[in-house]
Amino acid sequence: MLWIGLVAAAIVIVAVNGALIYAMRRFRAERGAAPRPAAGGRRLQFRVAAALTVFAAAIFVLSVVFTDKAQQTPTTGADGLASAKVEPLTIKATGQQWLWRYDYPNGAFSYYKLVVPVDTAVELELVSTDVVHTWDVDELAGKRDAVPGKVNTILFRADEEGVYDGQSATLSGQAYAAMRTEVDVVSPQAYREFLASQEEEIESAQERVVGLIENGEVP
């Protein structure tokens, strides 16, 4: 829907600047132009106001239509994750200075990198533990803010496998520019494998810590 705004902006900019250039070239006193008596009256003003109202209303209606289309919940396709056919796959994304953490349904989690299955409806629940962050992976979805105490959601479906770079889009302190993220879109099989290995690694890491504590190496 970017083109609607682009066309509207182009109309405004060309009309105004065209008239400015025309006035500047054609109506110069030193080139002998004489002021014409004022043309038009109340009727002209009404017509211009009506034309502007139609212009603004057209943009408004088109925006609502296209925004509604963008808002529709995407459905999981044939190549997608079977378990997300009815309800979208829900993943919690937590913004914290200056990292994104992703919690998957089975308890596994990952930092920085979000892995999602291809052709699957994904609902990202954005929360924040500290300040306002904005999750921004513009090739997959629009931006949304993670505000402490609130849950904001993004729905999207990635149609092609690949790696998508993302970033944060609200000033969040010193390392704001470096607070980036990455979305790996993989096949459902690879997604399940990733979850399993992530779970295993987290468990083994936890066991290691527990072991260290039991050995007395960690106070």
Place this chain on the structure above:
Amino acid sequence: MSDAARAELVVDGFPGRRRPRWVELATSADHKDIGRILIGGSLGFLFIALIELLLMRLQLAIPENSFLSPVAFNRMLSDYGATAVFLFALPLALGLFYYVAPLQVGARGTALPRLGQIGVAMFAAGATVLYGAFLFTPSEAGVNPLAPLSELAFLSNNGVDVWATATGLVTLGFVLLAVDLLTTLRRMRAPGMAWRRVPVFSWAAAVSCWLMLVIGPVLLAALTMLMIDRNYDGIFFADGSGGAPLLWQHLSWIFFSGAYMLILVFALGTIAEIVAAFSGRPLQGRGVTMGSLAAIAVLGTLAWMQNMMTAPIGIGWMYFAMLMSLALIVPFGLVIFNLLSTLVGGALRMRAPLLFAFGAISAISIGLGAEIEQSMVGAAWQLKNTTDATAATHFALVGGAVFGGFAALHYWFPKMTGRTMGESLARISFWTMFAGVLVAFVPLFFAGAEQGQVIDAYKYFDGAGVDVYNLIASIGVLVLAIGIVLTLANAISSRVHGPEAGHDPWGGESLEWFALSPPEPHNFDVLPDVRSARPLRDIRTAIANRTQRPEQPARETQPVA
């Protein structure tokens, strides 16, 4: 003191006016002195804001630059925002209103001069606090310090306290100035000057004062809550314990959206005066233009949630913000239509004020054109917080405050100083600035809309596809800065060396051109009865009629330059 010594102090019948000139100026309650302090001060802060912008653009000229540390960049950013809005754009607009509007409506002073005096003192105090902070810690929280980043838990040094104190003092000063000026405009107009005969610039002043009376206290309330949060364990903007981080966004965006509109109302009011004076014909659709300026102030402020399209607010509120933003097309369109249709068909004298007015209309049209896209809900999800937004805002506000402000400066400079600003330097400055603003901000549209480069970041990464755009933008800001400095230098040198102007160098039609240049402390010895919206033209016609011979009846209908 003996009687003899007292007698010695009497000069011209007034006792004791022997203090240095700067003391006289700083302690004056005359609206012209206060206006001059605000205008001069704001132009000085324009120079400082430019240095800060240049330093940030130098950091962003190449990818992954390490010229400024992240903390230094964030401090630059915070001070640039506060300086550009609170110490340059708003005081320049209010200063010009405060100087010119009482003259335009034929008042011999302002209604509540003490308030004006306190107002300008608070402006000076706020500016001192903001820049005094360089001795310890400036704010790091950005142009609009969003809670909870601005809370004590996340920025524990005094930076945000300083920012809040400085902007609070300045805003309170603006509110006091607005009270004084509004009272003057309502109660002290010359006999016969009904609201429909008030010059468009003075009408813009009244609209802006009302607007400041609405938005100023909103920001003051938000700042008070922030200070309580930071210093007395408050919970207004803290999550949990019943606070709401989004509350800060609502309150602060009401102020910033209103301030944005105030600057545009100021610019359009200025341009309306200049267009009428330099095209040789009256402004077309005067009443509609005046009504539209009021509508801009109301609708623009109601569109505050246009800045919160990605926040967790309901989709209905987003549509409300979009409706208010797009509704602005009608009043903005009507004002600009009337300006353009006055120009087309006129006999234009392309002097410096008109040239800057052209630049202002052009830049504002680009900025507001781009804002249409920023207001469309679905598109805003893509474009918010990208450099596309930076570019749109800068086109509109550089167009309004810098080009519009400079148009006003060139137009009323002869009235303030008795001298005209150098014309050829003004032309060089204008074309440099105009080239600069295009080169600086057009590439940022592409970087934001095409590549999604985010705002406020102290660096961008190699391979993001925005290297060239940023380099060009940095060069453009340098060109823009050179152009602006030329006009500042022109103003400084023309105060002493400019060609002398009489009381009415442009053939103006409103009452300020009836006063001397610079005006006497009491503005006018006598005032004409106002019988139309163009009182000076009426006087010229009357004189022409009295001196003409009976066989020249044609001159009656022609304007006398």
